[in-house]
Every structure is written in C-alpha cells, then in structure tokens.
Amino acid sequence: MAEQDLQVPSSEPTRSAVKPAENEDKSPEALREAWHWLLHWWKDVVDEVDHIGVINKVQGESGLTARYVFMTCMSAGIAILGLLLSSPAVVIGAMLLSPLMSPIIGAGFALAIGDVRWLRECCWALAVGILVSIGFCALIVLASPLDTVTDEIAARTRPNLFDLGVAFFSALAGAYAMIKGREGTIVGVAIATALMPPLAVVGFGAATANGVVLGGSLLLFFTNLMTIALTAAIIARLYGFRSSLSSQQTLWQSILVVGVFLALAVPLAISLQRIAWEANAYRRANAVVADQFGDKARVSQLDLDFLSDPTRINATVLTPDLQPDVSERVQRLLVNELNQPFEVIINQYRVGVADSDVEAAELAAARLQAQNIEEDRRVSGLVTSMAMVAGVPPENVVVDRTAKRAMVKAKPLPGAGLGSYYVLEQRLAEMKPDWTVIIEPPATALPELELMKDDPLLPDKADYQLALWAIRRIDAPVAVSGDGLAGRALVKRLEDAGVTARYAGQGNATRGRLRLEWLAPDALADGD
Structure with a gap:
C-alpha cells in the first residue's frame, strides 16, 4: 500500500507534464497546416483567373474615347446641378453615367503588372476626364444663377474617415468585379460616388474663385483617387497579376512604376495621418468626458468641429449628479494630452434621480438634446456656407448665438460686384430665416x-x-x-x-x- 501510495503521486505529474508538451508541439503544427491549406486554397483561386483575358478586357476599356469624354461631361453636369440644388437624388443620378471607373482600375492593374505604357494611357484618359469635368462644371456654374454654397457642396470640402472608407470599399468592389468579369453599372456607381461629386465641387470652387471650396474638394478628390488606384493595384497583385504578364517590363520601367506608387502613397499617407489624428481625438475626447462622471452617467452626444480654431467640442451628458466646472477640466486634460487647443462645451442633463422618473427624464433630455444638436448643425452649416461664400476661413465668421446673428467680411472675388454679395446674403438669409445674416462686401464701385x-x-x-x-x-x-x-x-x-x-x-x-x-x-x- 505504501508503494502504491507513492506511485500514484509520482505518475500524475508525469502525465500532466507530458500533456502540455504534446499540446505545445501540436499547436504550431496545426497553425502551419492551416496556413499551408490557406495558401493552397488561394493558389487554386488565383489559378482559376484568366489573367491575360482580364488584362485585355480592362486595357480595352480604360483608354480615352469619345464616348468616355461625352459620358464624363453628362455625369459632371448632372452632379453639379444636384449639388447646386442640394438634391442627393440628382447627385446619385450622375453616378449612373460616370465612366471614371475604367481608367482608374486600369491604372491600378498597370501598376500591378508594371506596364508603363498602359499606365500612361490610363493617366492620360483620367487627366482628360478630370479637366473636362472641372471645366464643364465651371461653365454650368458661371451660366447658372445658383452659386450659393449648399450643404451638399460644403460636405465635400474635407476628407474624413468615412470618405476614405467609401473609396476603399469602392476600389475593392471595382477590382474584384473586373477580375471576376462582373463589372457593370452598380460597380461604376460605387467608384463615381467617391470621385464625381468632389470633382464637381472643384469646378464650383474654380468658377466662383473660392479658394476654401477649391482646395478642400481637390484634397478630397485626390485622397479618394489615390485610395482607389492603390487598393486596385494591391488587389490585382493578390490575384496573381505580376510583371511577368507585361511585355513592356524593363528595369527602368519597374523603377518608374515603384516611383509612381510611392508618389501616390505619400500624399495619401499625409491625409491618413490627419484622419487618424481626428479619429483619435474623437475617441480620447469621448473617454475624457465619460471619466468625469460616474458609471451611471452616459455621454449621449459628442461633436467635434475640426474646422473651428480652436477645435470645438460639444458634448451632451445624461447624469444623476451634475459636475461643476467640468468643461474647464476636460479642456485642460485634452490640451495636455493632445497638445492642441480646444474649446469644450458640455451640456449636462440630470436624469435618474428616482427610478420612476428615469424614462421621462431621459425622454425630455433627449428631446432637448435633439433640438440643441439640430441648432448646432444649422449654425455650423451656416458658418461653413458664409465662410465659403466670403472666401475666408470659418473662424472669420462672427457668430452671436444669443441674438442669432452671423457676420463675415468678404474678400474681393474676381468678377464679383456688389450685386453678387447682395444676392448671396439674401439666399443665405432665406436658408436660415430665423437668423440675421450679414455679409460685408469689399468696397468696390457703387452702382450708378x-x-x-x-x-x-x-x-x-x-x-x-x-x-x-x-x-x-x-x-x-x-x-x-x-x-x-x-x-x-x-x-x-x-x-x-x-x-x-x-x-x-x-x-x-x-x-x-x-x-x-x-x-x-x-x-x-x-x-x-
């Protein structure tokens, strides 16, 4: 019995020590097998693709043709009219005609296989399409009595994470559709969604000599363009499109292709850095505001206005305990953490004082919050519109929320007389009838x-x-x-x-x- 008693504990550790060793040996092996299986499966997927056929098809559709120029003009014309009318439905209609997908996806495939001549043809077609779109939109704006910066126009003057996401997923859909032979109108709409509206806004900015609109929309357009082209190139490489498929490949051409790839990537990286900073600022602002209240509180709304100087943060918090001086504390914390000046406004609504009153209190706070959000949105839109009309930064617009009064001093715009500023002020006043809108024009010649x-x-x-x-x-x-x-x-x-x-x-x-x-x-x- 004594020997048995001694053998039992001595054998158990041996079995328990062996099992982990066996598991440790099997786990990496299982991962390697899974990885090899995945590679083998993907190789089968790639082998099913008719690479030469896809290249011939994409190459045949990505050149400069009369149909391409005509359809680009028609799409641009409908897009700019939809933007001037602030009609999303009309803007969507422009996407159904836009042929911009072909040269952009073609450029991505040319980058993937290193065909410089094809890349040059795609870039030429794309450049002509861009210039034609901008010029045609500018002519329509000059001939149109509508030249007010609408909400649809203002929304396309600054790239953000959502715009980048639209361009990225559009490129995925476009490249996949081309490879699988399922390209069509719907995929073209996805590409045009990311490119044609900002391109039309570039034409608007050029026609009205508005540097704020022109610069912002041009940055958005090129950010989306680079995202689509580079994503298409990467997807093409993943599907096995290599330099061996091109008869034009040389060492210097390879170097040139790599140079073009890097040239596209640099400005995109700069835009991504700014977008990433804004996303991090939003996340940190939400966390800092939430930390100032207990677990029972809830941050129901948080808005950051990156166009204002300093960056304005407007938050709504539902809390059972009101916190004094919380806006100042949050402002100090964010300035120290992000090294950026902020203006913080935190609206606190007391809820949850008694269990029976929670739902009623939250409902009342939600209604008030919705009113405040709508008012902030309207004020922000008015400020953006006035700044773009006046050709000045948004911080130059003086806003008195109490008196509902907004003022801005306009810069001289080429070809704009006093009548132009008068009409613009009237139209902005009609858009915001409960506000007093004042545009001070330059002291140009008075009418006889x-x-x-x-x-x-x-x-x-x-x-x-x-x-x-x-x-x-x-x-x-x-x-x-x-x-x-x-x-x-x-x-x-x-x-x-x-x-x-x-x-x-x-x-x-x-x-x-x-x-x-x-x-x-x-x-x-x-x-x-």
Whole structure:
C-alpha cells in the first residue's frame, strides 16, 4: 500500500507534464497546416483567373474615347446641378453615367503588372476626364444663377474617415468585379460616388474663385483617387497579376512604376495621418468626458468641429449628479494630452434621480438634446456656407448665438460686384430665416442710379436698395453727384436712412443718372 501510495503521486505529474508538451508541439503544427491549406486554397483561386483575358478586357476599356469624354461631361453636369440644388437624388443620378471607373482600375492593374505604357494611357484618359469635368462644371456654374454654397457642396470640402472608407470599399468592389468579369453599372456607381461629386465641387470652387471650396474638394478628390488606384493595384497583385504578364517590363520601367506608387502613397499617407489624428481625438475626447462622471452617467452626444480654431467640442451628458466646472477640466486634460487647443462645451442633463422618473427624464433630455444638436448643425452649416461664400476661413465668421446673428467680411472675388454679395446674403438669409445674416462686401464701385422717367427726382428702386445695402454694410460716407435737385433729394433720403452723405455737384455723372462714390471719413465737409 505504501508503494502504491507513492506511485500514484509520482505518475500524475508525469502525465500532466507530458500533456502540455504534446499540446505545445501540436499547436504550431496545426497553425502551419492551416496556413499551408490557406495558401493552397488561394493558389487554386488565383489559378482559376484568366489573367491575360482580364488584362485585355480592362486595357480595352480604360483608354480615352469619345464616348468616355461625352459620358464624363453628362455625369459632371448632372452632379453639379444636384449639388447646386442640394438634391442627393440628382447627385446619385450622375453616378449612373460616370465612366471614371475604367481608367482608374486600369491604372491600378498597370501598376500591378508594371506596364508603363498602359499606365500612361490610363493617366492620360483620367487627366482628360478630370479637366473636362472641372471645366464643364465651371461653365454650368458661371451660366447658372445658383452659386450659393449648399450643404451638399460644403460636405465635400474635407476628407474624413468615412470618405476614405467609401473609396476603399469602392476600389475593392471595382477590382474584384473586373477580375471576376462582373463589372457593370452598380460597380461604376460605387467608384463615381467617391470621385464625381468632389470633382464637381472643384469646378464650383474654380468658377466662383473660392479658394476654401477649391482646395478642400481637390484634397478630397485626390485622397479618394489615390485610395482607389492603390487598393486596385494591391488587389490585382493578390490575384496573381505580376510583371511577368507585361511585355513592356524593363528595369527602368519597374523603377518608374515603384516611383509612381510611392508618389501616390505619400500624399495619401499625409491625409491618413490627419484622419487618424481626428479619429483619435474623437475617441480620447469621448473617454475624457465619460471619466468625469460616474458609471451611471452616459455621454449621449459628442461633436467635434475640426474646422473651428480652436477645435470645438460639444458634448451632451445624461447624469444623476451634475459636475461643476467640468468643461474647464476636460479642456485642460485634452490640451495636455493632445497638445492642441480646444474649446469644450458640455451640456449636462440630470436624469435618474428616482427610478420612476428615469424614462421621462431621459425622454425630455433627449428631446432637448435633439433640438440643441439640430441648432448646432444649422449654425455650423451656416458658418461653413458664409465662410465659403466670403472666401475666408470659418473662424472669420462672427457668430452671436444669443441674438442669432452671423457676420463675415468678404474678400474681393474676381468678377464679383456688389450685386453678387447682395444676392448671396439674401439666399443665405432665406436658408436660415430665423437668423440675421450679414455679409460685408469689399468696397468696390457703387452702382450708378438711373432716375425714374415718371419721377426724375427718384432713382430706380432696385439700384437704390443695392446701394443702400452696400453703404450700410461697409459703413462709410458717400458722395452723390449728378442733377442738382435729384442729387440733393438722394442725399436727404440717405441721411434719413442713417447714412452719411454729401452732394458733390454734377461731377462725371451721366445725364439722367446719379453717381455714388465712397468718401474717406476725413473728406467730409459742410456745404455743397
């Protein structure tokens, strides 16, 4: 019995020690077998692809043709009209016509196999398509009475993580469809979704000489373009498309292809770095705000406005215990952690004081939160629109939320007179009827006022209203020249409207018209 008692414990450790050793030996072997099986399976998938046939098909569809140019123009025209009308349905209609997928996917395959001549042909077709789209959209904007920055236009002036995701998945779908022979309208729509709207906005920015719109949409377009081209090249390589399939392959051409690949990757990496920083800032802001409250609290809404300076954070928290000075604490923590200035606004709503009141309190807070979110969205959209119309950064727009008043001083835009700024202000005011929208135009030439035939002492009403609007916005004195009786009557009328004016004699005014000119404040003098 004693020997048995001693043998039992001595044998157990031996068995327990052997089992882990066997498991340790089998686990890597199982992983290797699984890896080899996966490689073998993928090799079978690649071997099923008709590489030469796919290359011939893609190459035949990615060149510059008359149909390609025509359909690009039609797609661009519909896209810019949809953006001007702020109609997503019309913008979607433009995607059904866009032929941009073919040269972009072709460029990706050319990169994969290292065919420089094919790559050059795709780039030429793409360059012509881009220039034609921009030019055609610019012509439509110039000919159209609609030139206001709509929400649809503003949404396509800054690349973000979601835009990058659309471009990435579009490229996956496009490359896969080409390889499997299932390309068609739907895949083309996916590619066009990432490219045609921002390209149309580039045309809008060029036509209106708006640098903010032009630069932002151009960055978004090239970020999406590079994402699609590089993703298509990588997918093509994974499916076995190699340099051995190209008869044009040389050492220098290989070096050139690698150089093009890197040239595309560098600006994309810069955009990705910015996007990654914004995503991290959002994640850290959410975590820091949540840490200031207990487990029973909930961050129901968190918005970051990266266009503002400093970056504005607006959060809504449902909590049973209100925290004093929490906005200042969160602001200090984020500034120290991210080395970036922030403006933090945290709206706290007390809920959960009694179990029976939780649902009612949360419902009331949710309604109020929805109202605040909608108001913030409207204000942010108004600020963005005013900044783009004025050609200035958004931080130059002065907003008084209490009085619901927004003001901006516009930069001179080529070809834009006072009437252009007046119309833009009116349209923005119509979009936000509960706000007072003020655009201060540059001090360009005031309109000559044509005297009415039935009453030669009164100027044309429309011209007078435009002149009065400009004088009030710029807040500078004016000199009136022309017919004596009509000129003095206009001076009196302007003074009654609160404008400083003086009569300057006949001057260079055309007969039957009154001429208005800006005066420096120290140029005022009594008398005629």
